[in-house]
Amino acid sequence: MRSLQDSVFSNRQASMQDKNTSADLILKIKELNVKASEQKYLEDVYRSVVESTSDSIYFVDEDCRYLFINNHYLSRLGQPVEQIIGRKYGEFHSQEEDREFSETVRKVFATGESHQLEHRSTRDGKYFFRTFSPVREHSGHGKITGVVVFSKDITEFKRAEDAIRESEQKYRAILENMEDGYQEVDLSGNVIFFNDSILKMLGYSRAEFARMNYRDFIDEVTATEIFQILNEIYETGNPYRGVEIEVIKWDGSKRNVELFISLMKDAKGNATGFRNFIRDITERKRSEETIKRLAYHDPLTGLPNRLLFRDRLNMAIVRAKRNRQYIAVMMLDLDNFKDINDTLGHHVGDQLLQGVGNRMTGLLRRGDTISRMGGDEFLILLPEIKKIEDTHRIVKKIIETFRVHFLIDNRELRITTSIGIATYPKDSEDVDTLIKNADIAMYHVKSSGRNNYKLFNQDMITKTSA
Known part of the structure; x- marks a missing residue:
């Protein structure tokens, strides 16, 4: 799509590394063969990460029976752990969720390929949205022992998207009060709207940020990668979630952020720009690097x-x-x-x-x-x-x-x-x-x-x- 390419981030080189998931790090830690005192130290770190995360983590066998659940997921199910372990996923979720989840687990067992699912569920008359990322796990001898599932609540992002469609006034109010950064850019990458959170995140004043282009707070390599993503969104109309990049603050320092990008259209359906939810994940990345170092040193x-x-x-x-x-x-x-x-x-x-x-x-x-x-x-x-x-x-x-x-x-x-x-x-x-x-x-x-x-x-x- 040449017209978009001419107006957005031209002549940059693409470079984005794959996301280091907490799944990869946990699997690496469990591969360690160290003496008992050191092993216990690493296991304590591992358990602290699993039990303190705001995401749900659980482990199921091929029949989708629970073998392990963390505290966050336990609180969602609302039952004692002894009444959950050994029971099937379908006993706690809708038939539709169970069917799709079971089919995905079988595929992961068979192929080893990770899949990401998105479910909408109803609780107390309200809709909730979650992503599910199952990863096949092996024992030290290579035997498949089950599937670890990492589940993230994306309800806030879904609700924000709905609010945009329903009411401009309500949409603005939500964005100004959310913790994550938010911005809108036109097809040339110029900032046209933003909330206070992104100003706090990057350190710019409102007047400074209002005159900025997307490329002004990312490096050239990252800008090229972002352009490719925007081009794909423009072509397909599909949103892009979970893009991890570094942004450059006012003082020249950098922060790790996660982007959720979607296409904006006018009343006639014509593309007018892109909206971006921006979550600061710097501390999470530092924790991941610490765990990675423990896994290899x-x-x-x-x-x-x-x-x-x-x-x-x-x-x-x-x-x-x-x-x-x-x-x-x-x-x-x-x-x-x-x-x-x-x-x-x-x-x-x-x-x-x-x-x-x-x-x-x-x-x-x-x-x-x-x-x-x-x-x-x-x-x-x-x-x-x-x-x-x-x-x-x-x-x-x-x-x-x-x-x-x-x-x-x-x-x-x-x-x-x-x-x-x-x-x-x-x-x-x-x-x-x-x-x-x-x-x-x-x-x-x-x-x-x-x-x-x-x-x-x-x-x-x-x-x-x-």
């Missing part, structure tokens, strides 16, 4: 955990195959670390682990990865090695750096390390096998005097078994 040292290490090793193998390079995986164990823990206390041991992590991070190359496996074991990934012999130089450098003492609570602590090494492709082309072989080599160092390193060889497997 060790809480004590801040280093990548085993899950992130495996991801990086897998990507390194793909690159090494393509570029015909080598990879080294090192399993590093601190010698006699238990003695320090037992004699000086766990707080000293924890500080020592943090010191080791910091020292190794400063020693390694930018593209290398050091990961804490748990306890006093660390994994090191050295990608893009040109010669296997280079590994000897690097590992000797690591052992040498442990000759320098660690200063913990005004104590000079000295500790040595035992390191096992497995290389790609010589020792394996599989992620888990490389880690296992490095561990076997490290075990042989520990059993032969410590404070040294060994490269894995197949004879070690026989000796370990014996």
